[in-house]
Structures are given as structure tokens and as C-alpha cells.
Amino acid sequence: MEFKDLEVWFVTGAQLLYGGDAVVAVNAHSTEIVKGLNAAGTLPVKVVFKGTVNSSAEVSKTFSEANNDPKCIGIITWMHTFSPAKMWIQGLKDYKKPLLHLHTQFNKEIPWAEIDMDFMNLNQSAHGDREFGHMVSRMRKNRKVVVGHWSDAKVQAKIAVWQRVAAAWADAQGMIIVRFGDNMNNVAVTDGDKLEAELRLGYHNDYYGVGDLVAFQDKVTEADVDALVAEYEKEYIFADDCKKGAKNHGQVREAAREEIALRRFLKDKGAKAFTTNFNALHGLNQLPGLACQRLMAEGYGFGAEGDWKTAALLRTMWVMAKGLPGGTSFLEDYTYHFDGEQSAILQSHMLEVSPEITTQKPRLEVHPLGIGGKADPARLVFTAHAGTGVAATIVDMGNRFRMIVNNVDVIEPKAALPKLPVASALWIPQPNLEIGAAAWILAGGTHHTSFSYALTNEFLEDYADIAGIELITIDKDTTINKFKFELKVNEVFYLLNKALQ
Ligand code: MN
Numbered sequence: 001m002e003f004k005d006l007e008v009w010f011v012t013g014a015q016l017l018y019g020g021d022a023v024v025a026v027n028a029h030s031t032e033i034v035k036g037l038n039a040a041g042t043l044p045v046k047v048v049f050k051g052t053v054n055s056s057a058e059v060s061k062t063f064s065e066a067n068n069d070p071k072c073i074g075i076i077t078w079m080h081t082f083s084p085a086k087m088w089i090q091g092l093k094d095y096k097k098p099l100l101h102l103h104t105q106f107n108k109e110i111p112w113a114e115i116d117m118d119f120m121n122l123n124q125s126a127h128g129d130r131e132f133g134h135m136v137s138r139m140r141k142n143r144k145v146v147v148g149h150w151s152d153a154k155v156q157a158k159i160a161v162w163q164r165v166a167a168a169w170a171d172a173q174g175m176i177i178v179r180f181g182d183n184m185n186n187v188a189v190t191d192g193d194k195l196e197a198e199l200r201l202g203y204h205n206d207y208y209g210v211g212d213l214v215a216f217q218d219k220v221t222e223a224d225v226d227a228l229v230a231e232y233e234k235e236y237i238f239a240d241d242c243k244k245g246a247k248n249h250g251q252v253r254e255a256a257r258e259e260i261a262l263r264r265f266l267k268d269k270g271a272k273a274f275t276t277n278f279n280a281l282h283g284l285n286q287l288p289g290l291a292c293q294r295l296m297a298e299g300y301g302f303g304a305e306g307d308w309k310t311a312a313l314l315r316t317m318w319v320m321a322k323g324l325p326g327g328t329s330f331l332e333d334y335t336y337h338f339d340g341e342q343s344a345i346l347q348s349h350m351l352e353v354s355p356e357i358t359t360q361k362p363r364l365e366v367h368p369l370g371i372g373g374k375a376d377p378a379r380l381v382f383t384a385h386a387g388t389g390v391a392a393t394i395v396d397m398g399n400r401f402r403m404i405v406n407n408v409d410v411i412e413p414k415a416a417l418p419k420l421p422v423a424s425a426l427w428i429p430q431p432n433l434e435i436g437a438a439a440w441i442l443a444g445g446t447h448h449t450s451f452s453y454a455l456t457n458e459f460l461e462d463y464a465d466i467a468g469i470e471l472i473t474i475d476k477d478t479t480i481n482k483f484k485f486e487l488k489v490n491e492v493f494y495l496l497n498k499a500l501q
Pocket residue numbers: 304305332349448
């Protein structure tokens with residue numbers, strides 16, 4: 001999945017009422033806008049001008065081509081002149097990909113001295129786009145509306161966010177999630193309706209026994225292991241007992257063997273995400289912690305204990321964030337530090353935290369796990385750097401999927417954690433722990449999250465709109481009273497929405 005192989009189509013709306021000269025001018029202006037957007041250098045996906053549509057047949061033809069072209073991840077529409085919106089109905093009805101309505105106009109300013117009726121008739125996006133918007137709203141179709149002059153960096157930034165989300169959406173359609181074992185027994189929040197998830201979100205779950213992975217592990221040679229351990233030596237600080245010749249070096253080699261097997265397995269299946277379960281490790285030496293950490297940093301989605309929804313969301317957020325500063329990781333709420341307004345949550349996991357979220361050189365260590373009954377696993381140990389990010393999850397509410405997003409401020413630990421043998425992040429959920437955690441719990445949020453420094457709420461809002469799922473945001477303005485009201489309103493909205501479908 002490379003942004004450079006994808007396209008976003010730009011479709012201009014007009015009508016033939018204004019004559020041939022107008023058509024020529026509309027095409028020329030659209031071409032220049034598209035050229036300007038591409039030249040800005042801030043859009044990750046190239047914009048391709050697909051011409052001006054002047055009739056229902058032309059709209060239908062273009063939208064149907066977009067549906068069928070795998071390179072096309074979405075359409076940007078813009079009404080240069082008045083484009084009577086009945087002509088958009090059939091095309092919009094059939095259109096299945098993300099839509100962005102760019103409410104702009106060619107000229108930035110009114111040419112005060114020159115403006116005449118001809119100019120006004122040609123440059124009437126201000127009302128043409130309202131006519132188009134009415135029909136999209138009437139059809140209850142989600143789309144992103146971006147308002148402003150196309151040369152404005154703020155406008156381009158909003159288009160760039162949507163492009164990243166549209167790319168991640170395309171990437172998620174038919175996404176294969178490999179699950180070794182099932183969800184951890186008795187755990188509720190990591191489970192859910194896999195059929196609805198495939199219909200609604202594109203996630204395809206495939207089950208494998210760990211024995212299938214062991215068959216790959218058996219084919220890993222000592223030379224393969226030598227090469228990967230040499231890579232570890234370059235990238236990480238080895239604990240003394242993990243160095244060559246020391247007592248735990250053998251466990252590092254076993255971890256490398258598992259990583260090679262896992263990567264080959266995922267490639268073989270064409271998978272983009274995977275889950276493990278510490279209860280299902282037959283034939284493996286240790287819980288594959290180091291492997292999960294490194295595979296996450298390569299872009300594989302991961303969820304522990306069979307958490308396929310988090311695995312898939314992590315992959316999706318990684319794709320959105322591709323090439324942006326910051327990192328993305330699986331995390332779990334562990335332990336609180338109660339300290340008034342500075343009260344914080346220590347985020348960690350048994351082993352599996354992506355090294356993308358630290359600026360430190362990770363330490364490679366081996367310690368007992370005390371769960372799963374296997375040999376001591378290798379892991380990367382580090383602390384996440386300070387910064388603001390988003391923690392997100394998708395839960396199954398029975399009649400719908402709900403995405404919950406919490407803005408969080410990662411802070412430096414109050415002191416060193418010399419005896420904690422895993423990676424961690426310390427964060428304060430916005431607006432504070434008291435309200436943030438209460439809201440998260442009221443919304444039914446998971447203990448696992450997909451976290452990213454690189455993304456903002458706008459990305460996840462675009463995603464929820466494209467997916468057509470509920471979005472609940474917990475941020476600096478959240479109050480419990482209003483939050484409870486929002487949950488109740490949503491409950492009614494989604495019940496009625498389902499009944500109307
Ligand atoms: Mn867990």
C-alpha cells in the first residue's frame with residue numbers, strides 16, 4: 001500500500017446552460033486548481049482531474065468508473081457554476097467510495113472594478129455548491145465538506161487528512177486479519193460480530209492454529225537467525241545477560257526465530273494484521289513479544305489476546321499516519337498515578353508496545369513473564385516520549401460499532417522505573433483522569449487502545465464518517481453531564497437509523 005500508487009479524482013459540476021465558452025473556462029480553471037493542489041507538495045495522494053460533468057449520464061459514468069478503478073480511493077466534487085443537483089442523484093446513489101465536497105472558487109478575491117454579470121454567472125460556487133450539498137444531505141450520504149480557497153494551506157491540510165483516511169479505508173477493505181487462537185476466554189470487549197465487521201468495516205478474520213505458525217518456524221535456519229540477531233545488535237542496547245555467550249542469549253535467538261516465522265506467515269497469507277493469545281502457544285518457546293513490537297513498527301496491525309478489532313484499527317491508523325512524525329502503537333491501560341489534576345495512567349502491555357512511540361534507543365531484555373507457562377520472552381524496553389496524541393477504539397454495542405476517541409497528553413514518568421521490564425507510556429486523558437476515564441467507561445471503551453502521536457481527531461472523524469459508524473469523542477471540553485446526554489441521543493439515533501434502513 002503506497003500513497004504514490006493511488007489517485008483521488010476531481011470532478012467539477014456545471015451545466016450547459018451557459019454555452020461553450022463557459023465549458024472551456026470551467027475546464028481550464030479546474031485544471032489549474034488540480035495542478036495547484038498537486039504542486040503544493042502537502043497532499044500524499046495525487047489528484048486527477050476527470051473533467052466537468054454537465055448531465056446525469058456524465059455523473060453516473062464518472063462515479064461508476066471510480067467505483068471500479070482500484071487506484072481511485074475517493075472523489076472530490078466542486079460546482080464551478082450552478083449544477084442542478086437532480087443530475088447527481090443516480091451517480092451518488094451508486095457511488096461507494098469516500099466523498100469530499102470542496103467548497104471553493106477559482107478566484108480568491110472579487111475583482112471589484114471588473115466584475116460584471118458574465119463573471120458572476122461563471123463564478124457561482126457559493127450557490128452551486130449549496131444546491132449540490134442539499135442533494136447529498138437529502139440522500140443522507142456522509143462526506144467531508146471543506147470550505148476555503150484552494151490555494152490556502154489550511155484547506156489543503158484538510159484535504160490531505162481526508163486523503164490519508166480514504167487510503168486507510170481502501171486498505172482496510174478485505175483486510176486479512178490472522179488470528180492465532182481465539183479471543184482470550186471470557187473476555188467481552190475484545191469480541192464482537194465478525195460478519196458485521198466485514199460488511200461494515202471491511203475486516204476479514206481468518207483463524208489459524210499455532211501449529212500452522214510452528215510449521216513456518218521449523219523452516220527458519222540458524223543463518224536466518226544469525227542475520228536478524230545482528231540487526232537487533234545494531235538497533236538496540238542489549239542487557240548484559242542477553243549478549244552473545246550470556247545466559248539469555250538463547251532466548252533472544254528464539255525470539256528472532258519466531259519473528260522470522262511470523263513475518264513469513266503473514267506475507268504468505270497476505271495479512272495486514274494479526275492477533276496472538278498467550279493461552280495458545282503450543283510449539284513456541286515464548287510469547288512472541290519482540291516480534292509483535294517490531295512487526296507493529298513495520299505497519300502490521302496487532303491486538304493481544306485475540307483482539308482483532310484493535311489489530312485492524314491499529315493497521316488503519318498506521319496507514320493514515322504513514323510518513324508523518326510521531327508513532328502509532330497498541331497499548332493497554334494498566335496502573336493509575338493519582339495526583340489531582342496531574343493524575344495519569346501508566347500504559348503498557350505484557351510485552352507488545354511498538355518502538356515507534358519512543359525517541360530512546362530501546363533496551364533488549366529477557367525476563368520471566370509469569371503467565372502462559374512458557375520460557376522467558378525477549379522484549380524491547382523503553383519509555384514513550386512526551387507529546388499529545390489520540391487513543392482510539394472500536395467496540396461492538398450489539399446494534400452498531402462505536403468508535404471512541406480520547407485526546408491524551410503523554411508526560412514524562414515522575415521517576416525512573418528500574419524494575420519495570422516492559423515498554424510504557426504515562427498519559428493524562430483529556431480533560432483530566434476523573435472525567436476522561438469516567439466518560440471512557442460510560443461509553444463502554446476497551447482496556448486496549450490504538451494510540452498515535454501523528455493523528456488528530458479530524459482523521460478519526462473522517463474515518464467514522466466514511467465507515468458510517470458512531471463516533472464519541474472525549475476531549476478538553478468534555479463534561480460528564482453532556483457526555484451522558486450524547487450517549488442517550490446516539491442510542492435513539494442509531495435505533496431509528498437501523499429501523500429506517
Ligand atoms: Mn491485554
